[in-house]
Amino acid sequence: MLRLNRVGGVLLLLVVLVGAALVALATVTRPRTTGALQLRGLNGPVTVTRDRWGVPHIRASASDTDALYALGFVHAQDRLWQMEFQRRVAQGRLSEVLGEAALPQDKFLRTWGFYRAAQAALPTLNARTRALVSAYTAGVNAAIAQDRVPLEFRLLRFRPEPWTDVDSIAWQKLMAYDLGGNWDQELLGREVLEKLGPDRLNQVLPPYPKSGPTILSGQDLPRARTASDQGAALPQEALRELRGTLAAARALGFENAPGKGSNDWVLGPSRTTTGGPILADDPHLKLSAPMLWYLADVRGPDLHVIGATIPGLPGVVIGRNDRVAWGVTNVNPDVQDLYVEGASAKLTTRTEVIRVKGQDDVRLTVQESAHGPIISGVNDRAGHVGPRVALKWTALMGGDTTFDAFLGLNYARNWTDFTAALRAYVAPSQNFVYADVDGNIGYYAPGRIPIRRGWDGSLPVPGDGTHEWTGYIPFEALPHTFNPPEAQVVTANNKVVPDSFPYALANERLWSEPYRAARILEGLNAHPKLGVEDVQRVQQDTRSSVWRDLKPFLLATRPDGDASARALDLLRAWDGQERTDSAAPTVFEGWLLNLQNMAQDELGAGVRLNSLAVLNQLRARGPLCAEGGQGDCARLLTRTLAATVTALQGRLGQDPNGWTWGRVHVSRSDHGAFGGVQALAWLWNRSVSAPGGTNTVNVARPADASLAFTHAPSYRQVIDLAHPNRSVFIGTLGQSGNVFSEHYADQQALWARGAYLPMSTDPRDWGRTQTLTLTPGQ
Template sequence: MKTTQGKRRGGWGRRVATGLLGTALVLGAAGAGGYSWLRLTSEPRTAGALTAAGLGQSVQVTRDAWGVPHIRAQTDEDAVFALGFVHWQDRAWQMDFQRRVAQGRLSEVLGEAALGQDRFLRTWGFQRAALSALPALEDRTRRLIRAYTAGVNAAQAQGKVAPEFRILGYRPEPWQEVDSLSWSKLMAFDLGGNYEEEVLGTRVVERLGEGGLDAVMAPYPAGAPTILSADELPLQAAQPASRLPSQAVPPGALAELRAHLAAARALGLQAVPGKGSNDWVVGGARTESGKPILADDPHLALTAPMLWYLADLQGGGLNAIGASIPGLPAIVIGRNERVAWGVTNVNPDVQDLYLEPEDATFRTRTEVIRVKGQPDVTLMVRESAHGPVVSGAGAEGLGPRVALKWTALAAGDTTMDAFLGLNYAQNWPDFTRALSRYVAPSQSFVYADVDGNTGYYAPGRVPIRRGWDGSLPVSGDGSREWQGFIPFEQLPHVYNPKDNLVVTANNQVTPPGYPYALGNARNWSEPYRAARITALLEAKPKLSVADVQATQTDTLSPMWPDFRPLLLAARPADDEARRALEALRGWDGQQTVESVPSLLFEAWMMGLREMARDELNDETVMNSLSVLNQLRGDGELCAVQGQGDCASLLTRTLTVALTDLRERLGPDMTRWTYGRLHQVASNHRAFGKVSALAWLFNHSAPTPGGTNTVNVARPEHGTFRQTHGPSYRQIVDLSDPDRSLYIGSLGQAGSPLAPHADDQMKRWIAGEYLPMSTRPQDWGQARTLTLRPTAGSSTP
């Protein structure tokens, strides 16, 4: 076992520094005057009146005290036009960067340092998949996308330019309709990790045999909570899925597959063990008001600017408020006047790697990647009948072709129809009809309405496999093909459950007996969060919004009771280790910023999660459940090069953890408080690792919570930073929807110079919220901008 806690991870962002340093120094030399000029030329107009080409009738955009726009229009098209307008005003760089990621065009503006990412993105074909989705969408969706696109371009025509464009020295292109679908493909990738699990699983089987899979990637425990119970599903005899046969992946091909993962990680996608989300709905029989309460907090990368953009839209028939994503013409998570919804990731297995036989036929296309300051790079991409060749795609004879089959890359993705349909839903039939258009990434949707109904649905295309479980690569010879998809009507769902409670935390969806396999036993997150949420919600006979708020921000470690007896039984190597064990002995499990034991626990766990590194000869980080199983069973992974046991591992890793903390924080253990190292890192995608600019664009502060707390704040391995977490929180009170609550992780504005760049962050850390209200009296000090159509203008 290797211990590498003290190492800092590099990445492509750091290499971008060379091209930006000169610009940054010039900007810094300009002093306050330079920043004032930059702010003046980038800050959007938020009061008064503007004319906008493409608008049908006048629209009022009232930004409240936190910069949240409340849009009031006569038609739905004009409301969505205004959403596109304010998205570009506040998040132009984010929108352009996101579409460049999907297009694989980062090298054009960031230079050679981003070439590896562009190769990965072009090979997978995210933009091609987005283009194929447009023709399949419903007429209403196409109309609203056109209106949104016109709104974005009308804002772009105002001439304000985000600071990033000036620093990088380019102007963005006009928005295209396909750009509103592009980022959803990257979201599907970020929320679907089976490709990564297959790559890791291949290495595990190669080194440890088939039995090593369950050791390194622990299966979901029998008897742990599932989202739906046996009495909520029509159960049948499930068909067993064999794990093998799999196909051996040669080392060269495996290295290429891992290179794709490295490129994704450089973009902040995937590679976070245990990341996930929470949502739940409580029926009126369990609440003080007698009406449902719905809560949601999606756990995603914490970036600057934040992913989400809070908004309130009212048009002719559209009346939705909640969290939007800049670039998308819809409220993604939120409510309308009758219905509320929340989403978490299901993570079914919708990806498969196929080793194509020598006689397989391929389609070939050529991608030309423009590189700033360098000659163009030509990339040849092959596609088999299964999908893009992600390994061995070069000239003939360079190795086996490994192709990826994935639901999100298939033509005809109608997921945008689903999200826009939710904005209009008035009842459960409307809600489920909208979700029937959903493709990827599969999500756990919770539902509640003002009439008191609650429900749950897990929509999306989930393949049916016969004879193998999808956990490892297979031959592309035709013997292991998908047998269609689980019919929508038979996907997991429940309406008005008898116990008036649905809790989801990326845990296993269905109990044994469900007739289809959503994934293998290692697809699901550890059950700790789901169990803790359920226990808190069942602790009182009647729940209030305040109770739900306390649950959503809970920082008690549900892992600690399992690990406590094992860790406290460790043999200390010296007096420092004895003091650490005594501190842990008195710990109540609360992961607060002032807690010393919380830091000791997380630092020790980092070392323990590395126990498979010697066996795999890589940097694998095991999850907590896998570590627990090894410690409880004195497993073979505790040994180092075949020597030692779990007792000696505990002693050694505690010593390494304490040495690391001493080097970081000094010799006085009483000052090793959690918040000194555990701090949110909402970093800029392009400038976050450029020292001359990071101080301006990044945002950091001590945060509570830890691995598997309900308020998820898993420390990044080796740095202790919180890079992922509740990117958005909402609590919807169906007894009075305008008393609902929401909050983002940072702020509405994208520019670091804007007043709303980070004004939600302190509230978010403290577990406070903003009013999720459509009533002007709840908006605080507000500014109103009136958008007026130009003469003869109309929405396309």
């Protein structure tokens, strides 16, 4: 007994000491949110009023630069580690603080030259943008000077360097990579040709269905010019080298995963019950802790904007001002090409020095051709042995004025201002939906999109001058509409225009499957007029159109035993709604995941077909159903159902009725640096059960056999232009990146159940507040 008491006393003492340490850390890392601070660089006083959710409402009377200064200040107060991690990613400097484990990522990032591209972009920006970016930078550095750095800096034992204007530009380059690339698909397409032949290309990478909806109609447009060829061969050693580069990118969370995408749409006044337009948007991106977005309301003398910002970037990326609202989804244009350079290609060389924590510096030789950086062989331990493969990409080329465009949108007062701002847009090309308080709606797909003659960009090509871009689609010719007769525009990464459009935006394999777009249209067109709550219900829709298409094939499966038969019985009674309290989605999504792996015996682990490819194989009784060249689709269905059931029994028990979706379908919002460190992950990582699944409107595709999901609506907004302060928005976790803050994850439960916060500039909607006053100082 005495021994037990001593052990208990020691444990109690440890708990007390740990608790005291956490309280101390919470105190020294918590930012000032009340009182007053004198800060150098301000022109006049600024108030920062945080509402009950920690959303800052910034009010600057002297200048708009003061408003952006304050935004930089609060970004750094609440998300300094996120900003530091993001800029180190862009710079390729993770190894300095994380050690050798981050070296493959740094080599990838230095070779592609994201930060060099940002350095080149900064001088091309206009004077207003440069002034606002510089003010934002000054605000960030004023917060760093307060010396209340987050816990991550203390654990890794380094202090943040001063922020620079280039740091703000750099993350836009990484967002362009995450949203605007198809080089990995070119690799897969080449591998299909090499291993399976050209007849299988459309089976693995199916083109967009002819019956799928397009964002815009175009019956009166001239016939498009189409072309394709077999590209340039890539031997297996080159494919292996490039897969190493792809793995480094995926380790950073940049992945072109099946089902990844976004939704946005806009309804004109004739389609709403409010008398004004309603605009909805929910970008689907990688979940993280802290969350990517930061909600903010920023007001200066001329700048009046509220919505979703990204820490590290000045201005609102998605949202509204007092006259105009906008939302974005990814266009998925083909703006990247791989060039197989010949032995005679002229190459330039530079040396990148990568500092590695605890080890000697690593010297990386980077080569570039006329097309772009040589990206093959970067992380290949055997050394470069295959042909040199260069990447040509609009986001790495000169003259990127995308920042001018985004800050221009913040100031737009009408459609003319809006489109004028978008002229400066380069990458990543987005489907912009538009609405204003005068009742107008519109759509534009801006960006620098190359023109190819005689080839479609779907495969690597020789760098011998026979496959060169001949210019870019003129801005006036890019897809757009203003007050369309349908009084609505719906985008969900689906095909933008029909084949009659005179330019090729992308090859037919790049568009997302049509399921989300078709389901949104179905939901909107079910009512002659919709209100804000109706639009929210469409945004939260979890009925699976994938199930509707696959249902006849799956239910015809011959079960191999009682357990499989009981699982099929669950599916026969299912309405297709992927709710957390239902067991049928668990069976369906687990089974679909196994079916999506059907090409791995031909193409290797990691190749995952999309839902449309699976459907096409089952419809045609296609050859990919065979395993090792043996079997057919009927046997595949029996085998994969049995494997699914066995796995679920092992995790969730023998009774299928207990396999509810919410037990396994949980979000994974992991910390960038410590999310995979077992001793620390518990402190930062967050998860929550949520509805939805593969290609549902409220998308949450399982990432792997665990059936957890890592990509989802990272932000939601529904904006009512008739009553702007009745608009709503929500993030996935919370405003703060400080784990000790009440606002670290206080939005997560609301987000999971489909609730929203008020997107209001009216103090009466803010609830309990805290106000910090910033005044000019010496």
